[in-house]
Amino acid sequence: MKNKLKLLIKDGLRKKLKTKTFKIINIILLIAIPLVINIDTVIKTFGGDFDDPVTVYVIDESGKYYESLKNVYEQTTLSIGNQDVEIKNAEKKYDELKDEMLEEKSNDIILRIYDETKKADLTSFDYVDTITVQLLTNALNTVKSNIALEESDIDVNVLNEINAPMEISRTYLSDELDENYELMSYISNLIIPVFIMPFFFLLLMITQMIGAEINEEKTSKSMEIIITSVSPRIHFISKMITANVYAIVQSLLFVAYLGIGLFVRTLISESSLINSFGDNISGLLKTFVDSGMLTDILAAIPWIILLLILSFIAYSLLAGILASMTTSQEDYQQLQTPLMFLIMIGYFVAIMASSYEKSIFIIVLSCIPFLSCIIAPVLLILGQIGIVEVLIALGALLLTIFILLKYGLRIYKVGILNYSSNKLWKKMFMGIKNKE
Amino acid sequence: MLKVENVTKYYGTNKAVDNLNFEVKDGEIFGLLGINGAGKTTTFRMITGLLDKTEGNITFDGKKIDYNVTDKIGFLTEERSLLTKLTVIEQAKLYGGLKGLTETEINERLDYLLERLEIPEYKTRKIKELSKGNQQKIQFIMAILNKPKLLILDEPFSGLDPINIELFKSLIMELKKDGTSIIFSSHRMDHVEYFCDALVILVKGRTVLEGYLKEIKEGFRKKNIIIEGSVNESELKKIKGVLKVEENKGVFTVSIENNNVVSSVFDYIKNKKDITKFVVEEPTLNEIFIEKVGESYEK
Numbered sequence: 001m002k003n004k005l006k007l008l009i010k011d012g013l014r015k016k017l018k019t020k021t022f023k024i025i026n027i028i029l030l031i032a033i034p035l036v037i038n039i040d041t042v043i044k045t046f047g048g049d050f051d052d053p054v055t056v057y058v059i060d061e062s063g064k065y066y067e068s069l070k071n072v073y074e075q076t077t078l079s080i081g082n083q084d085v086e087i088k089n090a091e092k093k094y095d096e097l098k099d100e101m102l103e104e105k106s107n108d109i110i111l112r113i114y115d116e117t118k119k120a121d122l123t124s125f126d127y128v129d130t131i132t133v134q135l136l137t138n139a140l141n142t143v144k145s146n147i148a149l150e151e152s153d154i155d156v157n158v159l160n161e162i163n164a165p166m167e168i169s170r171t172y173l174s175d176e177l178d179e180n181y182e183l184m185s186y187i188s189n190l191i192i193p194v195f196i197m198p199f200f201f202l203l204l205m206i207t208q209m210i211g212a213e214i215n216e217e218k219t220s221k222s223m224e225i226i227i228t229s230v231s232p233r234i235h236f237i238s239k240m241i242t243a244n245v246y247a248i249v250q251s252l253l254f255v256a257y258l259g260i261g262l263f264v265r266t267l268i269s270e271s272s273l274i275n276s277f278g279d280n281i282s283g284l285l286k287t288f289v290d291s292g293m294l295t296d297i298l299a300a301i302p303w304i305i306l307l308l309i310l311s312f313i314a315y316s317l318l319a320g321i322l323a324s325m326t327t328s329q330e331d332y333q334q335l336q337t338p339l340m341f342l343i344m345i346g347y348f349v350a351i352m353a354s355s356y357e358k359s360i361f362i363i364v365l366s367c368i369p370f371l372s373c374i375i376a377p378v379l380l381i382l383g384q385i386g387i388v389e390v391l392i393a394l395g396a397l398l399l400t401i402f403i404l405l406k407y408g409l410r411i412y413k414v415g416i417l418n419y420s421s422n423k424l425w426k427k428m429f430m431g432i433k434n435k436e
Numbered sequence: 437m438l439k440v441e442n443v444t445k446y447y448g449t450n451k452a453v454d455n456l457n458f459e460v461k462d463g464e465i466f467g468l469l470g471i472n473g474a475g476k477t478t479t480f481r482m483i484t485g486l487l488d489k490t491e492g493n494i495t496f497d498g499k500k501i502d503y504n505v506t507d508k509i510g511f512l513t514e515e516r517s518l519l520t521k522l523t524v525i526e527q528a529k530l531y532g533g534l535k536g537l538t539e540t541e542i543n544e545r546l547d548y549l550l551e552r553l554e555i556p557e558y559k560t561r562k563i564k565e566l567s568k569g570n571q572q573k574i575q576f577i578m579a580i581l582n583k584p585k586l587l588i589l590d591e592p593f594s595g596l597d598p599i600n601i602e603l604f605k606s607l608i609m610e611l612k613k614d615g616t617s618i619i620f621s622s623h624r625m626d627h628v629e630y631f632c633d634a635l636v637i638l639v640k641g642r643t644v645l646e647g648y649l650k651e652i653k654e655g656f657r658k659k660n661i662i663i664e665g666s667v668n669e670s671e672l673k674k675i676k677g678v679l680k681v682e683e684n685k686g687v688f689t690v691s692i693e694n695n696n697v698v699s700s701v702f703d704y705i706k707n708k709k710d711i712t713k714f715v716v717e718e719p720t721l722n723e724i725f726i727e728k729v730g731e732s733y734e735k
Contacts, residue, residue, distance in 0.1 A: 004534055007533040007534065011529070015521070015522070220517065220518065221513055221515050224486060224511070224513055225511060225578070228511055229503070229506055229534035229535055231503060426448075430448060
């Protein structure tokens with residue numbers, strides 16, 4: 001029987017992985033994911049007005065602003081990666097520059113700074129993007145403040161005192177809390193929808209796949225031949241393993257495509273956006289480690305994995321049982337709707353968990369089978385539940401799996417040989433009662 | 437040898453098979469007949485272990501049928517039971533593997549059978565691309581891939597032309613010769629007559645007729661007399677014991693109650709001058725079937 005189980009798994013995987021659909025979808029993903037990750041490079045490759053460098057001609061009537069303004073602006077743009085704007089001292093008069101810009105319909109800018117009135121004006125032929133205007137305004141204000149402070153002849157120490165930011169220290173009455181953890185909780189709230197998305201899709205993929213496979217074998221009557229050689233239990237287990245392995249393979253491929261996309265990005269793009277992205281990630285990781293949150297997450301990972309594996313098994317069992325009761329693909333599409341709802345409820349509740357901290361309702365939902373795999377990991381990471389609640393969720397899942405195996409397989413055995421929807425529920429109920 | 441003893445199957449309160457008994461010896465072809473809904477499919481499913489019987493015993497070579505025994509069983513279902521997205525070789529690897537064959541055995545046997553059925557070029561073709569008749573050939577190949585000790589054939593000639601039916605027949609007779617016990621079910625009584633040594637006719641799960649074909653025919657009292665020549669149909673009908681007279685292109689088929697009526701009919705025609713044929717025939721299985729089942733046979 002072990003060999004037959006292996007054969008069924010091998011055959012199931014071969015059928016899935018060798019199909020043209022699988023190959024085409026993965027070729028598309030292999031191209032599309034790196035493209036999406038490098039979409040800015042792609043857009044720039046094709047060019048357009050946005051790609052033309054902009055020169056800001058500064059007419060500094062005061063003679064005090066230009067150098068400082070250029071430095072401040074360049075420092076700022078260096079850190080955020082917006083380096084397509086060049087600051088230049090105007091060598092021509094305002095009217096000459098204006099005429100040239102009119103003639104050429106140029107996208108350059110003239111920044112005229114007046115001294116006495118502390119005023120400046122920007123002249124351009126066309127609209128200027130708001131980021132550039134905002135950056136120029138900020139740089140001008142910074143330079144203006146610096147000049148004002150210098151001209152006031154204030155002592156350096158006093159100047160530093162003025163510029164020094166206010167230090168705010170936090171006090172938590174509970175000894176267990178940490179300031180960094182609060183920050184990370186905030187960040188976690190932002191990344192949770194992204195974090196649980198793969199589980200959401202994996203569950204959808206598994207339930208769809210098992211249903212489609214069983215339904216196909218049933219409607220083609222090949223089930224009758226297969227079941228004469230292997231028991232329904234072995235057949236069912238093989239479907240479950242195949243679907244889960246397939247889902248894992250597809251997920252790993254997805255991650256690989258993401259990796260390729262990021263690798264390509266680092267290769268082809270030397271823009272500071274990437275560097276700053278890398279710096280940001282490093283900074284985030286450091287805060288993560290310092291906050292102790294990473295330690296908490298690492299400790300939770302085995303429980304999360306266990307919860308996911310058991311949930312995938314439970315979902316597979318339920319999908320298989322439902323599929324066995326159907327007589328056509330259309331039937332299964334209808335019957336799997338409640339399953340889809342379960343998965344979606346779990347997803348939305350998990351997203352809402354950060355807004356309703358320690359909600360008793362959400363904590364209770366996190367212990368309920370079929371929902372726990374999505375909600376519990378999120379609550380665990382957010383620190384809203386502990387290991388005890390996860391153990392309760394695991395216990396409930398194990399009990400569900402036991403019930404599904406004991407009674408669901410009886411329905412499966414009856415269902416796979418039933419080709420009529422007439423008195424379906426009665427037949428299923430009779431199946432549950434049949435102990436053989 | 438397959439032994440079905442006192443087998444009864446209930447679906448809820450509905451009795452699908454009622455106290456069925458028969459045995460199929462090695463190298464014997466056994467007909468399991470009945471109109472749709474008579475309990476044939478349920479019986480096949482119980483034999484192959486797909487369904488549990490409510491009462492009785494089914495054994496093959498003295499052993500209860502389980503997943504060790506089913507490896508020796510071949511089953512050709514009435515409807516297509518192929519995964520049509522697969523190629524012929526992929527399908528063979530799945531079904532053959534499930535019957536415990538190695539890849540080499542599957543390849544060798546598949547090549548042989550494809551050759552015998554004159555379709556060796558279809559080995560790597562997708563099943564869905566094949567015609568109905570060729571799909572039936574593939575289905576038959578899958579059923580006998582494991583050289584079964586027990587073979588169940590439910591409407592094996594469905595969708596086949598006469599030439600391909602002959603190819604099937606020769607393979608079935610080859611299996612019989614090799615000692616395979618075969619259960620045969622068909623709505624074509626001429627095929628049943630050609631193949632079957634013994635048979636059972638089921639009506640609503642109950643056995644209405646069973647035994648060896650020869651004995652059944654001998655025991656069936658009604659006979660037919662074939663007369664060729666100028667006779668009067670209404671005069672024939674007046675003879676005591678004549679049940680029915682049918683004429684087709686100058687040939688009269690006279691159904692009689694029993695052998696005793698033969699002499700009366702002979703007395704009537706002996707003075708006729710242009711009689712070229714007078715033959716007393718056994719009834720056909722089709723007639724026996726209609727008589728026993730009590731309604732016309734569905735094709």
